[in-house]
Every structure is written in C-alpha cells, then in structure tokens.
Amino acid sequence: MxxxxxxxxxxxxxxxxxxxxxxxxxxxxxxxxxxxxxxxxxxxxxxxxxxxxxxxxxxxxxxxxxxxxxxxxxxxxxxxxxxPAELPLRVNVDEPAKVGLDRLFGAVAAKSMVAPGTPAITVDVGTAVTVNVIDADGVFQGGTIFPGPRLMGRALHEHTAKLPLIDLGEVPAAGPPGRNTADAIEAGIAAAVQGGVGLLVERLAARYPRPRLFITGGARGALSQHGFRGVEHVTEVPELTLEGIRIAAGALP
Missing domain, CATH: 3.30.420.40 (ATPase, nucleotide binding domain)
Structure with missing residues (x-):
C-alpha cells in the first residue's frame, strides 16, 4: 500500500x-x-x-x-x-503485543535511517517520554517510559497543597536556580527530562555501542541541544512516527 x-x-x-x-x-x-x-x-x-x-x-x-x-x-x-506483528520489525520483549505502536513506528523509521549494523536509540517526548533501542541487527529491544513535562507539572500541582499548576507544552529551557516557585518547577522539570534522557542514552550506548540517536515528539523543546555521551550522531526528526507508519504501510500487501 x-x-x-x-x-x-x-x-x-x-x-x-x-x-x-x-x-x-x-x-x-x-x-x-x-x-x-x-x-x-x-x-x-x-x-x-x-x-x-x-x-x-x-x-x-x-x-x-x-x-x-x-x-x-x-x-x-x-x-x-x-x-506489532503487522510491522516490518522484529520485537524482542516479554510481551510484544503490549508495546505501544508509537514506540515501534519510531523504531521502524530509525532502522531505515541507519547503516546496516548500526544501533539506534529513539527518544519521543510527549505526554510520556519514551527512550527505546534498536540493536545492530535491527531488532527492537525495549526501552523506558516516564512522565513528560506536562504530566510532571500537573502531578506536582495535583498532589501538593500549594504548588501552582505549571502547564508545560515542551521541555523548558530553564536552568537552576529558580528565583520563584514557578521558575523552580520549570528548572526541576527541565533537569528531570534532560537528566533522565541523558542517563538512559548513556547506559544504552554502553550496551549497544556507537548508536545513532533520534529525537522526536511535540514536547521535545530544545532537548536535542543537550549533550549526550556515547552516541555517534544526534538527529531531530519531528515526523519520526509518521515516517514509520509510511514505511510500514508500504510493506503491506
């Protein structure tokens, strides 16, 4: 198709x-x-x-x-x-049928953008942040999931008595120290996303050496400008999931 x-x-x-x-x-x-x-x-x-x-x-x-x-x-x-069985991708996780298709379509696209034998890591920042890895043989090996910036801001507001609602549409550029409560929350969320993604990428790169890193998602902000250790190249691809759907559709009868 x-x-x-x-x-x-x-x-x-x-x-x-x-x-x-x-x-x-x-x-x-x-x-x-x-x-x-x-x-x-x-x-x-x-x-x-x-x-x-x-x-x-x-x-x-x-x-x-x-x-x-x-x-x-x-x-x-x-x-x-x-x-997942409908996608041109091998999936090596405990329960393949329960993996979010958005994660797998990102993997399909990333796999098409690297040379054979090169691992890839995808980072998708939206309601949730997902960090996933495709090994050198093109097999999806799983990843991690944690809250995105908007969810973090809402959780702080809804589960505390006095913290205001900071509704963040993307990873903020704010850095510490925050000179007021709102700035402190923004700086904390920025550090949580940047630090969390950075640590996960570093650990995955140690296990799957010299990977390409692809960053996508409507809430990614300036995340691609953050330094990432152990990766060969960082590429921002806003349409990564859509490209994966296009490639998978092309493999259908």
Whole structure:
C-alpha cells in the first residue's frame, strides 16, 4: 500500500502526514473530536476531496481512533495498524503485543535511517517520554517510559497543597536556580527530562555501542541541544512516527 496520508492518533491530539515522493512531505496537527476541521484540511490536500484517499492509521488512543476511522472510511480506504506483528520489525520483549505502536513506528523509521549494523536509540517526548533501542541487527529491544513535562507539572500541582499548576507544552529551557516557585518547577522539570534522557542514552550506548540517536515528539523543546555521551550522531526528526507508519504501510500487501 502506498498511502496518501498517514495518521498518528496520540493521547491529546492527532497528526496527519501528507506523503509525496517517498517521504512525509507535510505534517498537520489536528484535534481529536472535530470532523469539521478534518473536512477542511482534507479539502486542502491532494488528491482532491472528491477522489478516494488512501489512509494509514496508528493510534495509542482506541476511542479517538474508532471515531477517526469511521470518518476516514467515508473519504477513501483505510489501513489501521493494531498489532506489532503487522510491522516490518522484529520485537524482542516479554510481551510484544503490549508495546505501544508509537514506540515501534519510531523504531521502524530509525532502522531505515541507519547503516546496516548500526544501533539506534529513539527518544519521543510527549505526554510520556519514551527512550527505546534498536540493536545492530535491527531488532527492537525495549526501552523506558516516564512522565513528560506536562504530566510532571500537573502531578506536582495535583498532589501538593500549594504548588501552582505549571502547564508545560515542551521541555523548558530553564536552568537552576529558580528565583520563584514557578521558575523552580520549570528548572526541576527541565533537569528531570534532560537528566533522565541523558542517563538512559548513556547506559544504552554502553550496551549497544556507537548508536545513532533520534529525537522526536511535540514536547521535545530544545532537548536535542543537550549533550549526550556515547552516541555517534544526534538527529531531530519531528515526523519520526509518521515516517514509520509510511514505511510500514508500504510493506503491506
């Protein structure tokens, strides 16, 4: 299947990737529950709205996915990924069926961007932060998951009596010391994400030497500018998950 549009439905929003020339050429960020917005954006995309559109869809949000697929089915053909077994990727973890597909699509894309025999590490910063590794044989070997910056800020507010809500859409650039409570929270969250990712990357690089590092996710901020030990090269790829969906769709019959 050669998709016209690939769709990544996340926890808080969805992304469309318009495919052209064997790559994701344009990315749109859209709400979960506004079909009128979807109609308007579809009308702007080639092929014209009157022509059937080939959609490839992946999701970590089943209710939102169900709503979108029902809509997309009236505008063309839809391939929905539901299982790791459908991806062109070997997965070596305890329960492959329970791995989030967003993590695996990032691995599919990263695998396609490295030379044979080169490990890869992916970092995706969104509602959660995931750090995953693909070994030198192209096998997904698992990774780690911890809260993203927005979740950290909300947890501090909701589980303390006086700390204010600091709603962070991305990893902040703030550094210590914070001269007020809000700045102190931002600096702490920045250190938690930067330090956590940095430590995990360093440990993975010690086990899988000389990896390439790929950073993605709408909340990544300036994370790619943080120094990472043990990696060959750091690449920021905003459309990493969408590229993985495109590659996986291309492997379908």
């Amino acid at each position: 050669t998709p016209d549009v690939v769709v990544d439905i996340g926890n808080t929003r969805m992304k469309w990737g318009r495919c052209e020339g064997g790559r994701v050429a344009e990315v749109l960020r859209l709400p979960h529950d506004e079909p009128a917005v979807w109609d308007a954006e579809l009308a702007k995309l080639p092929p014209p709205k009157s022509a059937p559109c080939r959609w490839a869809v992946a999701s970590v949000n089943p209710p939102a996915c169900e709503r979108f697929v029902a809509w997309a089915g009236s505008h063309g053909t839809v391939a929905v990924f539901t299982s």
